[in-house]
Amino acid sequence: MINRKDLDLLKKKVLESSRPIFFFDDDTDGLASFILLYKLAGDGKGVCVKGKPVLEESYARKVDEFMPDRVFVLDKPMVEQEFLDKVSQEVVWLDHHPLQDNKNVVYFNPKKGNPDDDTPTSYWAYQAVKNDVKGVLWIAMVGVLGDWNMSLADEFRKEYPDLLPENISEPDKALFNSKIGELVKIINFNLKGPTSEVMKAVKILTRLESPYEILEQSTPKGKFIYKKYLAVNEVYESLKSQVEVTKDRLVVFRYKDSKIAVSSDLSNELLYMHPEKVIIIAREKPGEVVMSIRSASVKVSSLLEKALVGIEGYGGGHEYSCGACVKKDSFEEFLERFRSLL
Ligand SMILES: [Mn+2]
DSSP: OOOHHHHHHHHHHHHTOSSEEEEEESSHHHHHHHHHHHHHHSOOEEEEEOSOSEEOGGGHHHHHHHOOSEEEEESOSEEOHHHHHHOOSOEEEEOOSSOOOOSSSEEEOGGGTOTTOOOOHHHHHHHHHTTTSOSOHHHHHHHHHHTTOOTTHHHHHHHOTTTSOTTOOSHHHHHHHSHHHHHHHHHHHTTOSOHHHHHHHHHHHTTOOOTHHHHTOOSHHHHHHHHHHHHHHHHHHHHHHHOOOOSOSEEEEEEEOOSOOOHHHHHHHHHHHOTTSEEEEEEEETTEEEEEEEOSSSOHHHHHHHHTTTSSEEEEEOSSEEEEEEEGGGHHHHHHHHHHHO
16 A cells, blocks of 8 residues: 555645646556546646656656646556656656556655555546535546546445445446446546647546536536547447457457557457457557457466467556557467467
């Protein structure tokens, strides 16, 4: 866990910044972490870091352009040391992925206290700001649940019993069978597509006051977010309908780059529908194939590690849910190896 003293230090760092910049991961956990800290700061700029788990050196240019007084990195598993060395401002990094040993950074991670603590970034951001920023529990819940975690469920249920029914205690049930799960999907789909569009949606999301603005489309801002979701969902549903599930234990679905990356979402939903299968959703990009791999019972991250030996590519993640990228020419060989390991 991250103790109270560190959470207060994080809060102090945010409050003392008059012009902070926030680099956040392109999922609901990253986004919620940003919105929570941004609301505490009352000012600043958010940058959604898409596509890769690492914050690369090239993002130092964004820092030079904006000239912030402090830099925050939220929910990114890795940061290139060159980025930290280039940036002259203090960098504060809040994350919950496996511990890194970078220098020149103030690093908050629950794994420092307990290596098994996976509690999402937005949970810690919420604990840091909750006494100072009101009405943001639903945003924190969207972030935490989006990472398949129920840490805020009890607190949330008390305030929003209609969005999370009493009988739901598992994250997958909450994600696919409740209003708060629907909200996670809606907000998540607003993070898909071209960065300029994403940032427009993010700006609107920072200004919402209630989840019902979206769920009931009761304000123009809520309507905007819902409409973007519908457009992405159309692409998503069409891809989903093309997936063939046979007797084979391994379900592989390969699709071409359609500007919208939904592999992670699709693999999660397919696993929910077919919990006995091992799922690989592969998106073709020029020259490479990017995959989301899921299973409920097989530790796919160790299969992945073995299958990647000697192949041009990389990957990693959690035991039952991971991602990988291989060169297009190596994809078939990778698949063959993965299948035989399985
Ligand atoms: Mn996360």
